[in-house]
Amino acid sequence: MNTSTVQIILLIIHLLFFIYAFFAIGSYVILAIISAVETLEYMKKNSFVNYKEILSSTISPSISIIAPAYNESLNIIENVRSLLSSHYVNYDVVIVNDGSKDDSLEKLILAYDLVKVNFLINQQIPTKPIRAGVFKSTNPAFEKLTVVDKENGGKADALNMGLNISNNNYVACIDVDCLLLENALQKMIKPFLEVTEETVIATGGVIRIANSCIIKDGKLLDVNFPEKRIVQAQILEYLRAFLLGRMAWSRLNGLLVISGAFGLFNKKIAIEVGGYDTNTVGEDMEIIVRMRRHMEEQKLKYKVAYIPDPLCWTEAPDNYKIFISQRNRWTRGTIETLRKHRKIAFNSKYKSLGLLSYPYWLFFERLAPVIEVIGIIYFVILMALNEVRWDYTVAFMLLAYLFTVLFSIVAIFSEELTFHQYKKKGTGFKLIMISVLEPLVLHPFILYAAIRGNIDYYFNKKKKWGEMTRKGMAKAEK
Amino acid sequence: MSEAKKIVLAEDNSTLSLLLKFRLEKEGYKLLVAADGKEAIELIEEQDPELILTDIMMPFISGLEVISHVRNKLKKQTPIIVFSAAGQEEMVLKAFNLGANDFMGKPFSPNELVIRVKRLLR
Amino acid sequence: MESYQYLIDYLKNSPPIIQAVWILSCFFFIIIVILIIYLKYLRGHLRNNEKVVAKYQKEYESYLISYLYAGNEEEEISGEQQTIIEKLKISAADIFKRRIIVSTLLRLRNEISGEMAESIQKLYYQSGLIGYALSRLKSKKWYVVAKGIRELTHFHVKEVHDEIVILVNHPKKEIRKEVQLYLVTLFHFEGLKFLDVLQTHLSEWDQIQLLEVLQHFENQELPNINPWLKSTNDSVVTFALKLAKIYNQFEAKDAIMELLTHQQKIIRVDAIHVLSNLQVVEAKDILKNNFDKLSLEEQIAFFKLLENMYETSDEPFLLAHVTYENFEIKLSALKILKIFNIEKFKSLKEISSEPEFIRIFKFIAHNQL
Numbered sequence: 017m018n019t020s021t022v023q024i025i026l027l028i029i030h031l032l033f034f035i036y037a038f039f040a041i042g043s044y045v046i047l048a049i050i051s052a053v054e055t056l057e058y059m060k061k062n063s064f065v066n067y068k069e070i071l072s073s074t075i076s077p078s079i080s081i082i083a084p085a086y087n088e089s090l091n092i093i094e095n096v097r098s099l100l101s102s103h104y105v106n107y108d109v110v111i112v113n114d115g116s117k118d119d120s121l122e123k124l125i126l127a128y129d130l131v132k133v134n135f136l137i138n139q140q141i142p143t144k145p146i147r148a149g150v151f152k153s154t155n156p157a158f159e160k161l162t163v164v165d166k167e168n169g170g171k172a173d174a175l176n177m178g179l180n181i182s183n184n185n186y187v188a189c190i191d192v193d194c195l196l197l198e199n200a201l202q203k204m205i206k207p208f209l210e211v212t213e214e215t216v217i218a219t220g221g222v223i224r225i226a227n228s229c230i231i232k233d234g235k236l237l238d239v240n241f242p243e244k245r246i247v248q249a250q251i252l253e254y255l256r257a258f259l260l261g262r263m264a265w266s267r268l269n270g271l272l273v274i275s276g277a278f279g280l281f282n283k284k285i286a287i288e289v290g291g292y293d294t295n296t297v298g299e300d301m302e303i304i305v306r307m308r309r310h311m312e313e314q315k316l317k318y319k320v321a322y323i324p325d326p327l328c329w330t331e332a333p334d335n336y337k338i339f340i341s342q343r344n345r346w347t348r349g350t351i352e353t354l355r356k357h358r359k360i361a362f363n364s365k366y367k368s369l370g371l372l373s374y375p376y377w378l379f380f381e382r383l384a385p386v387i388e389v390i391g392i393i394y395f396v397i398l399m400a401l402n403e404v405r406w407d408y409t410v411a412f413m414l415l416a417y418l419f420t421v422l423f424s425i426v427a428i429f430s431e432e433l434t435f436h437q438y439k440k441k442g443t444g445f446k447l448i449m450i451s452v453l454e455p456l457v458l459h460p461f462i463l464y465a466a467i468r469g470n471i472d473y474y475f476n477k478k479k480k481w482g483e484m485t486r487k488g489m490a491k492a493e494k
Numbered sequence: 495m496s497e498a499k500k501i502v503l504a505e506d507n508s509t510l511s512l513l514l515k516f517r518l519e520k521e522g523y524k525l526l527v528a529a530d531g532k533e534a535i536e537l538i539e540e541q542d543p544e545l546i547l548t549d550i551m552m553p554f555i556s557g558l559e560v561i562s563h564v565r566n567k568l569k570k571q572t573p574i575i576v577f578s579a580a581g582q583e584e585m586v587l588k589a590f591n592l593g594a595n596d597f598m599g600k601p602f603s604p605n606e607l608v609i610r611v612k613r614l615l616r
Numbered sequence: 617m618e619s620y621q622y623l624i625d626y627l628k629n630s631p632p633i634i635q636a637v638w639i640l641s642c643f644f645f646i647i648i649v650i651l652i653i654y655l656k657y658l659r660g661h662l663r664n665n666e667k668v669v670a671k672y673q674k675e676y677e678s679y680l681i682s683y684l685y686a687g688n689e690e691e692e693i694s695g696e697q698q699t700i701i702e703k704l705k706i707s708a709a710d711i712f713k714r715r716i717i718v719s720t721l722l723r724l725r726n727e728i729s730g731e732m733a734e735s736i737q738k739l740y741y742q743s744g745l746i747g748y749a750l751s752r753l754k755s756k757k758w759y760v761v762a763k764g765i766r767e768l769t770h771f772h773v774k775e776v777h778d779e780i781v782i783l784v785n786h787p788k789k790e791i792r793k794e795v796q797l798y799l800v801t802l803f804h805f806e807g808l809k810f811l812d813v814l815q816t817h818l819s820e821w822d823q824i825q826l827l828e829v830l831q832h833f834e835n836q837e838l839p840n841i842n843p844w845l846k847s848t849n850d851s852v853v854t855f856a857l858k859l860a861k862i863y864n865q866f867e868a869k870d871a872i873m874e875l876l877t878h879q880q881k882i883i884r885v886d887a888i889h890v891l892s893n894l895q896v897v898e899a900k901d902i903l904k905n906n907f908d909k910l911s912l913e914e915q916i917a918f919f920k921l922l923e924n925m926y927e928t929s930d931e932p933f934l935l936a937h938v939t940y941e942n943f944e945i946k947l948s949a950l951k952i953l954k955i956f957n958i959e960k961f962k963s964l965k966e967i968s969s970e971p972e973f974i975r976i977f978k979f980i981a982h983n984q985l
Binding site for chain 1: 975
Binding site for chain 2: 677680681685724
């Protein structure tokens, strides 16, 4: 192989990287613009909406909140109390104790005066069997609560049990430690009731990070910007993803994922597609793709909607070990879902789902870390061969870094102009700092976790959920 | 020397508080206004009022917790009137169970409120 | 100086692509710096804004309260009130202040009733605020029009009915929604006349809001809903069915029974639910005879109807369906049988070996229902 061929190959490789980067950046910019437009429209429309009527209306549709719990003994009482204090009228809460090995059930029975009841379950989706039973409260103040104790089957299995048990048309699948704001249900149910030509199959909400926020008795008292860099970086990441990404996908009706921490579903359709898949760790993404696919196959007009208001606050990982474990799981979930549904890729039968959403997710979410690592390895090889053109390297890396920082700052701006959650003095400065630091503080770990995820997926099938240690939300000062 | 009777008002709507303060002070009462449940409890503990008026839906600490605090923690029998928005029947029942004496649904007439206050303070 | 020259030379001698990249980098950097400065300004501005709003709010609050208590027996408007009106007129010219004044008036108006509420209303007129709301109706921007209508609704301005009612089929749904709320809030059941001419779809959200507003009125005299039940606009039919259910419109039963053969499945199912609530016995036989041709949702709805209105003559039908494929129907059938013929019910124990049937049977046998 002579030098000119090598030159040509190198040129093609460079060109491919370049094209990839170009499209990636282009897509970020386009999505950001569409998001901005959509958010602006949403704010205008919603400055009118009166949520008061719908929450006290007995005609408003009934919702079941389903919250799976596994070894959540530390906070379960508080969390349930919080879920029971929503201002919506027609709803109930189903806590699925998924074979916990701790005293969650005993604590609940004591705190909420629960007794075992005879309950007939319509087994529309197969699940692991009941363990201790179904419990309801003797105290009328807690009549909305149902607690189900079952054999361990994983989050997806627990959610399916909830689907079987609920008698309502809409189910809100939520992480039990998620703090739901009092008006969350009204806001989430609105898309289902507003659209006319299409069926809304699911609505997703924004997850806000609760670390360092003051929470008492299940109510969000004060929003604080956390001190730890890793948490700050995640907040920034969420702002970028939600405000500059998901809003756009919602407008394009291309949302492929609704956060597993909080989503509202049309129960009938969720059951029709067979409920959550217990064989994947990315069950939140997988069920959306499956529901969308189902609607496309049935040739029914549908929409997956998205509410940008802060509705749900949850704890984010505050140390690198747990963070990596979480992102590892997300990576495996994405790979599993994309592989399971590869039939829709580039398939015009599935319209924008197959021609836009799937390819985007494949190239810019699933493959991005892989391509980045290949790029790094290539660079290292070039260094070893002393072939590095440092002037190019420095220039391009600086450009990439500045672009990332610029993008983050735009995300911060969007937040300021819309929901303005971080009002305190000095937070503006902290946000800028973390925009500058995040590519160094968070991104390498995301990359590492994604590669581990790929490795684990292909070579380490036994890995499942991993641990998340409960620390408890920050308590209010007295 | 007869001192004016003290009333603590817990209401997060500042315009309404101002109106009620004006009205009730015209009748000779002394009004202490709290903007939320937490402030209300502090005022009640400090000032030991003759009557408590509280909205049910308030941020942070609800009116129900105020009533509960007064009846169960402070063990006082101070007369309590609650205000509630429409559609809150469940809350009103809970308020009575906790020991409230009277309730007025919003929107209400300030004159009517004055009559009820006078009645409870006789 | 030397390094500066070195940099310039370096850039001049670089390939164009590197030059482009550096220029772009500088461009980004400058934008970042601008945005950071603007961000600081923005945050400060927002914070300041909040303080300013709070200050004005306090000011207008005290104007309002003074106005309300400054009236006297003799004159329509006392001298003190006139002063306040003049002050408000001046402030209202500024849009920022106007918004605060309006929201202050509203905050109070929504909480109290009686003569105080009427006084606030009068103030709204006297201070000229109403003029601004009216001019909004003529705006080209949809959200300005919608906000205008909303304000007029909140302040119960009935006089503009004619200008507003023509917007009932406006292409923008937010405007239509405000128009509907205006009509119903101010004109109660009379306001529902717009259903006669509504061409667009009335969403569930809108329907719920309208029904909630209607429920708060003293006089619950419903107009004739039959024309709406026959409407070509399916959402009007759905709404009329809701009205029939909530207001127990037994008189409309014939029109509702006709809906059992409506094109839309949702409406047929809804009709069954309403007929069940109204205890319309004729419907039962019609549906029973047609049972096999009904869709599954209608069949399930029918069994719920039977739970409400069963008679002994229904026994053979129930028996025929205790082993029906669908879970909910089996459950319904067995439940009803247990209630009125417990012996017959017990005899069914061995009738099927299907596990779901056995579970349901056991559950019903061992529980008070």
